[in-house]
Amino acid sequence: MQTAEARFGEVRAQRKLRPRKVIIDSLPADQRLIAVLPLSEMFADTVRMIAYRAETAMVALLKRHLPKEADALALVRELHVSDADIERNEFAWMLTIRIHRMANPSDDKAVAARLHDASTWTASASQKPARR
Numbered sequence: 001m002q003t004a005e006a007r008f009g010e011v012r013a014q015r016k017l018r019p020r021k022v023i024i025d026s027l028p029a030d031q032r033l034i035a036v037l038p039l040s041e042m043f044a045d046t047v048r049m050i051a052y053r054a055e056t057a058m059v060a061l062l063k064r065h066l067p068k069e070a071d072a073l074a075l076v077r078e079l080h081v082s083d084a085d086i087e088r089n090e091f092a093w094m095l096t097i098r099i100h101r102m103a104n105p106s107d108d109k110a111v112a113a114r115l116h117d118a119s120t121w122t123a124s125a126s127q128k129p130a131r132r
Contacts (some may be wrong), residue, residue, distance in 0.1 A: 013102055059073050059076050060112055065113045065114060066106065071107075072110075075111070078107070079099070081110070082100060082102070084098060084099045085100075086098075099111060099115075
């Protein structure tokens, strides 16, 4: 125990000798911090904005089936972290997504209604005539 305390005292003394702040120019070139390039920052901001708009659009679609907008936002966030089964049918060109049950039965009903709306929309959208 005494040797550990003596070692602790030595390390503490060495630590007090080190400067509290490090000047970046004093570091070797390979250890210096690299600033985020403005283009990379703009790209990250663009991705965040797209994610925010997608979340807002999903809330707008679900709030028709729920009493409060806050409930729709909570449901969208829960959907992003919930489990689902995805099955691909190559012959029918279909992707089947089975979402596991939510914690609240009203959320299950809202998701089912939204998925029903989406499936009828895609069926009617695929029957539109091609552009000339």
